[in-house]
């Protein structure tokens with residue numbers, strides 16, 4: 194965490210919680226957090242597509258300070274693409290964010306850097322803020338190639354992205370071996386890669402862009418390990434999977450593990 198960048202804690206629900214459960218979870222989260230918490234950190238949920246309209250209605254109706262977004266989008270803007278969801282549709286639902294290039298999409302849906310790049314450009318066409326995920330698997334980590342791997346994914350995703358666009362992106366470093374495994378990277382592991390991503394942004398664009406971008410860590414984040422992660426200078430928040438499904442636990446994470454807001 195570094196002064197000047199507002200931390201962001203985002204809950205990636207993955208394929209969990211239907212639209213009724215979504216309403217209950219967001220209501221509980223809103224009840225657990227106060228204005229001080231929202232002044233200190235941005236809080237976002239990333240529900241399945243089918244929940245978004247319900248979340249929008251609740252957030253608008255109750256004027257909640259919770260932000261929300263989708264877990265993916267199409268690289269196309271509309272037309273005969275069965276099963277796809279466009280950036281325009283997400284923008285119409287009031288989404289702030291869209292997750293792009295999550296390792297589960299790369300792994301189970303064979304998304305490569307070119308498609309991820311197309312999705313990043315699609316997000317910007319519709320004024321959505323990408324949460325671009327990068328991170329290495331266990332083999333790459335064991336061979337010491339984690340920094341090069343993550344930086345290469347960053348470069349692949351940012352082709353044709355302007356400096357003005359890049360300044361608003363959110364990056365998430367998620368080492369695949371730490372996702373859903375209970376195996377959390379050490380704060381130093383998180384800082385090493387997040388620092389390298391920021392340095393590369395400075396080379397690709399300039400120091401101003403690099404200083405503006407929020408970089409999150411993701412992988413088995415819980416209320417009892419968030420504080421050490423947030424203490425790192427180049428880590429500006431967390432992308433939380435499993436622990437974001439429990440509103441009380443997620444609220445504790447949004448407070449960086451501290452007991453009062």
Ligand SMILES: O=C(CO)COP(=O)(O)O
Nearest residue numbers: 205372373412413434435
């Ligand atoms: O993939 C993640 C968030 O996008 C991390 O998931 P877990 O927090 O369940 O390890």
